[in-house]
Amino acid sequence: MERRREAALTGRTxxxxxxxxxGGREDSGPADPAGPPQHGPGAVRNNRPDRQEAGEPxxxxxxxRLWHVVLSVSGPVTPLPELRAGLERLAHDHSFFLTARYAxxxxxxxxxxxxxxxxxxxxxxxxxxxxxxxTAKLPPWEIVGLEVxxxxxxxxxxxxxxxxxxxxxxxxxxx
Numbered sequence: 001m002e003r004r005r006e007a008a009l010t011g012r013t014x015x016x017x018x019x020x021x022x023g024g025r026e027d028s029g030p031a032d033p034a035g036p037p038q039h040g041p042g043a044v045r046n047n048r049p050d051r052q053e054a055g056e057p058x059x060x061x062x063x064x065r066l067w068h069v070v071l072s073v074s075g076p077v078t079p080l081p082e083l084r085a086g087l088e089r090l091a092h093d094h095s096f097f098l099t100a101r102y103a104x105x106x107x108x109x110x111x112x113x114x115x116x117x118x119x120x121x122x123x124x125x126x127x128x129x130x131x132x133x134x135t136a137k138l139p140p141w142e143i144v145g146l147e148v149x150x151x152x153x154x155x156x157x158x159x160x161x162x163x164x165x166x167x168x169x170x171x172x173x174x175x
Contacts, residue, residue, distance in 0.1 A: 064114045067121035068154040073129055074106040075141030080174070082137075083107070087172040089136035094128070100172045107141075113148075122148050 083102055087109070091097040096112040109128075115121035129143055149157075 064116055066151045067113045067115055067118065067148050068151065069109075069111055069113050069121065069125045070145070070147040071109045071111075071125055071128060071143060072106065072145030073109070073141040074144045075139055077104045078139040078141075080104060083139060084172055084174075086136050086138040090132050090138065091172060093132055093136060099170055101175050102172065103175045106144075118148055118150075122146065 080102075083104070087100045087102060087107065090109070091100065094111060096114065097109075098111045100107060100109045102108075113121045113124055115124060125146055125148060126143060129138065129141070132138060133140070
């Protein structure tokens, strides 16, 4: 049971063990607790075998991509000056902020998000309003819509005349 749990938590097979801690040797022999540390202070340990030594092909790290996000929020009527100030604070806090349109009871935020894939971009977008609600003094609205498309799709839509950018690019504007 213990070996199965260890394998499930570490993602390793039950026969593989960490070699940097006592009792973790692959040969299951006793560790030498009195032995000197193999690395000096401040050194970084490399507990994983080099991929090329292990016979695995080298992998290219995944690149972050740009995703165009349209987040729609809605809720109780909020005074427009207060809402505008909150959206402007959000624009200042969020580095890829593109534009926002707003009315007393709803708003639409358009921006670029840098993420590994669609799932990450959508997850970040769904957290945006809640995470900035207190710092930007945003109203207690809920997210009612989300669109996330990759950069190529966004530019294709614009080129075909669909999904045009808002009439006033950049900044915070009323509908």
